[in-house]
Amino acid sequence: MKATAELQVIPIGNGVSVREEVTRVVALLTAHDFLVETHASGTNIEGELNEILAAVAEVHAVLHREGSVRLVSYLKLETRTDKEPTLAGKALRNDG
Amino acid sequence: MKATAELQVIPIGNGVSVREEVTRVVALLTAHDFLVETHASGTNIEGELNEILAAVAEVHAVLHREGSVRLVSYLKLETRTDKEPTLAGKALRNDG
Amino acid sequence: MKATAELQVIPIGNGVSVREEVTRVVALLTAHDFLVETHASGTNIEGELNEILAAVAEVHAVLHREGSVRLVSYLKLETRTDKEPTLAGKALRNDG
Amino acid sequence: MKATAELQVIPIGNGVSVREEVTRVVALLTAHDFLVETHASGTNIEGELNEILAAVAEVHAVLHREGSVRLVSYLKLETRTDKEPTLAGKALRNDG
Secondary structure (H helix, E strand, C coil), X not given: CEEEEEEEEEEECCCCCCHHHHHHHHHHHHXXXXXXXXXXXXXXXXXXHHHHHHHHHHHHHHHHHXXXXXXXXXXXXXXXXXXXXXXXXXXCCCCC | CEEEEEEEEEEECCCCCCHHHHHHHHHHHHCCCXXXXXXXXXXXXXXXXXXXXXXXXXXXXXXXXXXXXXXXXXXXXXXXXXXXXXXXXXXXXXXX | CEEEEXXXXXXXXXXXXXXXXXXXXXXXXXXXXXXXXXXXXXXXXXXXXXXXXXXXXXXHHHHHHCCCCEEEEEEEEEEECCCCCCHHHHCCCCCC | CEEEEEEEEEEECCCCCCHHHHHHHHHXXXXXXXXXXXXXXXXXXXXXXXXXXXXXXXXXXXXXXXXXXXXXXXXXXXXXXXXXXXXXXXXXXXXX
């Protein structure tokens, strides 16, 4: 089942800057067969639902193995049956 | 890896009331080997990370099969290495 | 306009445990004319929309003043015109 | 207090497509003194915390006035005291 998603991972206790860990998350996601689009509040993903969910588990395992003690992730998932969900299909331009 | 989570599933296009679908989600989650605690903004879950993620995929598949055209899920996930994450451990009482 | 909400505040950089800050958040919310229900993934609130939003700004200001350097909040808001939104009206029991 | 935010508004019961309402939300946000960046999972905002929160209340009021019966909003807010929060400062490039 195809899905679109947004993932934001917050390491708690790693210090005020989490750029290193977030960069790692994006690299892990980009290694999958996804369309990945980063933005200021997270990373948008287009791919197979099961693979996106498996990637989330991988992110938690890798970040813990690399030293993060506590991780909170926020995952938005969208699936639909009337048409294939795509990031392009959901994006709006703000020409206001 | 043990995890705590919160899942909120929003069917889009099913009508103003989504009680039936949300009740179905809770029933699907409760069939797993999780500790499940419902509340007004979603359902808290305590269990194995991979099984929680698999249950989310199952919820999307079942709700679509039962007629929902479009689903958006909001999943909060927490894992930690310093101690086992539990719903009881995270809850605060508000005696204010 | 009446609303229900869920607020979760994550201090980034304060250390692995954020119990002290979260307890402070609940105390600040409880001082308002809200119905407040804490749970493992955040705090549910029932009250006036504008007052809930003002309380969120207050939480950020107070926690910063008391030493938190970086705060991320996740706020779910619900309003409706067909009936008054209440926490009781949204809660489901999981008797599975 | 300066803040960055992400807002996603979900009308429940308006039908499967919510493009019209989401376009309206972006127009309302763009009328404020914010930096606004839309993406597939919501709209990122940079501006004053109180004005962002007031804009969220405005969005709910306007969409209800224009016919939406039930609205759920997901708002991520970030504030910090070590430097000014900006969308540019939070964005990562995924050159993976």
